[in-house]
Amino acid sequence: MHSKNHNQSVRPKPAIETKLGQLFQMDCIPLMKSLEEGCVDLVFADPPFNLKKEYGPSSNDDKSEQEYLDWSHRWLTEAVRILKPGGSLFLYNIPKWNLQLGAWLSQYLTFRHWVAVDMKFSLPISGRLYPSHYSLLYFSKGKKPTRFSPPRVPIETCRHCGGEIPDYGGYKDRMNPEGVNITDVWRDLSPVRHFRYKRRKANELSIKMMDRVLDIASKEGDLVFDPFGGSGTTYITAELKGRKWIGSEIEDCMPIIERFKAIEGERAIWLSLRKKVNRLFSDEAMKLRQRNGKDNSKYRINGNGHNPLEKPLVLSAREKS
Numbered sequence: 001m002h003s004k005n006h007n008q009s010v011r012p013k014p015a016i017e018t019k020l021g022q023l024f025q026m027d028c029i030p031l032m033k034s035l036e037e038g039c040v041d042l043v044f045a046d047p048p049f050n051l052k053k054e055y056g057p058s059s060n061d062d063k064s065e066q067e068y069l070d071w072s073h074r075w076l077t078e079a080v081r082i083l084k085p086g087g088s089l090f091l092y093n094i095p096k097w098n099l100q101l102g103a104w105l106s107q108y109l110t111f112r113h114w115v116a117v118d119m120k121f122s123l124p125i126s127g128r129l130y131p132s133h134y135s136l137l138y139f140s141k142g143k144k145p146t147r148f149s150p151p152r153v154p155i156e157t158c159r160h161c162g163g164e165i166p167d168y169g170g171y172k173d174r175m176n177p178e179g180v181n182i183t184d185v186w187r188d189l190s191p192v193r194h195f196r197y198k199r200r201k202a203n204e205l206s207i208k209m210m211d212r213v214l215d216i217a218s219k220e221g222d223l224v225f226d227p228f229g230g231s232g233t234t235y236i237t238a239e240l241k242g243r244k245w246i247g248s249e250i251e252d253c254m255p256i257i258e259r260f261k262a263i264e265g266e267r268a269i270w271l272s273l274r275k276k277v278n279r280l281f282s283d284e285a286m287k288l289r290q291r292n293g294k295d296n297s298k299y300r301i302n303g304n305g306h307n308p309l310e311k312p313l314v315l316s317a318r319e320k321s
């Protein structure tokens with residue numbers, strides 16, 4: 001185990017144990033209680049949203065508002081306790097709950113960001129504005145997080161022609177070749193919807209989102225804790241990125257176990273995502289730009305960095321047509 005034992009006796013045998021992590025099929029609260037104070041570098045939590053979703057026989061996603069908040073305070077109290085000073089906590093939820101849970105968390109942790117995660121395919125609600133984002137709260141324990149290494153992202157481009165969506169005007173030659181600063185609005189995370197990729201009833205998050213969160217707030221060898229396993233996106237991404245991890249899932253853990261068996265497929269997805277991190281343009285965008293005669297010549301660099309645009313791209317005959 002990655003920490004000194006607190007009250008290890010409550011833990012069952014792990015449902016899965018890998019080189020870097022352990023998943024327990026159990027309620028997250030006793031699992032956290034069994035961990036020592038200050039042993040975790042990063043907590044990421046995507047709890048049930050109390051929207052009457054059927055996760056299985058052991059969970060109840062139809063609590064009264066007060067019950068949901070009380071339960072959230074109970075598990076968050078433990079999450080705060082096991083977090084190291086300087087560690088970070090991310091809480092993914094709908095704005096209605098994160099508004100209240102964020103205010104409550106501010107008593108114990110330092111607020112850093114409310115990240116709006118754009119959600120494209122939600123249903124309109126009569127008498128309300130069209131809900132179009134999830135909230136990802138980001139807190140640190142103590143004034144400053146020990147880790148903070150946000151990745152840079154490519155310029156947002158038109159998916160038809162590769163043209164830049166923001167107008168960088170006369171600043172193109174001063175832009176960092178590693179990409180632009182990441183903002184607190186994440187528009188580039190498509191929900192995992194396709195049957196082939198979606199593994200269970202849990203709302204599976206994308207590897208891209210977890211890759212980003214782990215980049216921001218952890219480094220190799222750190223210990224990541226996610227109390228709500230679902231389909232195991234956090235654990236898979238942690239394993240691929242060389243982070244240690246611990247997790248719990250109160251329902252069936254088979255979808256996570258199966259996913260680990262097929263981790264090489266996940267690695268391929270992750271590696272292709274990594275080609276879009278810390279670059280000014282993704283390969284796809286570059287091909288589109290070349291095909292549509294977009295001018296790349298202004299994108300220069302001031303420092304010593306590598307300019308991906310200096311490498312000429314060779315288009316295949318099919319891509320040229």
Ligand SMILES: C[S@@+](CC[C@H](N)C(=O)[O-])C[C@H]1O[C@@H](n2cnc3c(N)ncnc32)[C@H](O)[C@@H]1O
Pocket residue numbers: 026027028029046047048049055056059202203204205206227228229230231232233234248249250251
């Ligand atoms: C929204 S899903 C998490 C999805 C996950 N982030 C992913 O990407 O696949 C929430 C999960 O928490 C589990 N869960 C609910 N109550 C729990 C509890 N008390 N302890 C542990 N897991 C719980 C549910 O069964 C469900 O799989």
